[in-house]
Amino acid sequence: MNDPADKFITTAIKLPGGLETILLVEDDFAVRDLASEILCRSGYLVLPADSERQALKAWKQFGKQIDLLLTDVLIPCRCTGADLARRFQRTKPKLRVIFMSGFGPEICAGDPALASGWFLPKPFSAAGLLRIVSKCLNGSGTASETYFLTESERSSSQR
Numbered sequence: 001m002n003d004p005a006d007k008f009i010t011t012a013i014k015l016p017g018g019l020e021t022i023l024l025v026e027d028d029f030a031v032r033d034l035a036s037e038i039l040c041r042s043g044y045l046v047l048p049a050d051s052e053r054q055a056l057k058a059w060k061q062f063g064k065q066i067d068l069l070l071t072d073v074l075i076p077c078r079c080t081g082a083d084l085a086r087r088f089q090r091t092k093p094k095l096r097v098i099f100m101s102g103f104g105p106e107i108c109a110g111d112p113a114l115a116s117g118w119f120l121p122k123p124f125s126a127a128g129l130l131r132i133v134s135k136c137l138n139g140s141g142t143a144s145e146t147y148f149l150t151e152s153e154r155s156s157s158q159r
Contacts, residue, residue, distance in 0.1 A: 023059065044133070053077075067096060081100075100119070
């Protein structure tokens with residue numbers, strides 16, 4: 001097991017997973033692709049979107065099946081992740097939402113919807129992503145929890 005990808009696959013198999021459907025809204029291709037891969041390998045159905053337009057299209061087609069909105073706080077063009085969450089929760093009030101950003105949780109302070117929600121800082125590890133998704137979907141933990149990299153996750157992500 002000398003290939004780093006083998007370590008990722010082995011680790012991902014031991015982490016939480018599920019069968020729920022996740023709408024993933026992220027404009028950065030690398031982040032969107034990695035998050036999608038991690039979530040899919042753990043059993044989730046992922047609908048990736050790189051913009052508000054794609055997110056709205058996915059919602060229109062699959063909204064009833066979507067269990068979680070995992071969205072970047074800042075989305076290029078006209079809206080934010082909080083705007084999408086509010087819009088989708090009007091038709092599905094129990095929709096779970098996790099906001100993510102490379103700017104840290106302080107970016108959420110000005111918006112009550114963001115400040116009281118789940119927050120995943122970027123960069124994130126596979127373990128951190130799966131942990132917060134599992135807790136959010138299962139209703140365990142508190143919605144104001146923020147998942148930062150642990151020391152071991154931080155050192156392994158810098159290699």
